[in-house]
Amino acid sequence: MADFQLDIQVYKNTDAEITLFGPAGSKLMVVKEKIRKGDAQLKYAFPSGHSTGVYYLHVRLNKDLKVIKVQKK
Numbered sequence: 001m002a003d004f005q006l007d008i009q010v011y012k013n014t015d016a017e018i019t020l021f022g023p024a025g026s027k028l029m030v031v032k033e034k035i036r037k038g039d040a041q042l043k044y045a046f047p048s049g050h051s052t053g054v055y056y057l058h059v060r061l062n063k064d065l066k067v068i069k070v071q072k073k
Helices: none
Strands: 004-010 014-021 027-035 038-044 053-061 064-072
Touching (some): 014 038
Antiparallel strands (some): 014 027, 053 064
C-alpha cells in the first residue's frame, strides 16, 4: 500500500511534476508523469529510511503549483 495517494481530475492531457520535500526542507524525490484527461490516482511511498514528521508535496500541473502538507506517522 502507498504511503500517500493523490486523486486528481484534469480536463485535458497534462504534464505533472510531483516533488517531495522532507521536514528539513531537503528535496527527497521528483516524479514526472503524463496524466490523461479525466480522473487519476497517483500513489507514492516515502523513500525508505526517513523518519516521521511533516513533509511537503509540490504538485505542478502544467505551470500551476499546489503545495500539500503530508504527515508521516
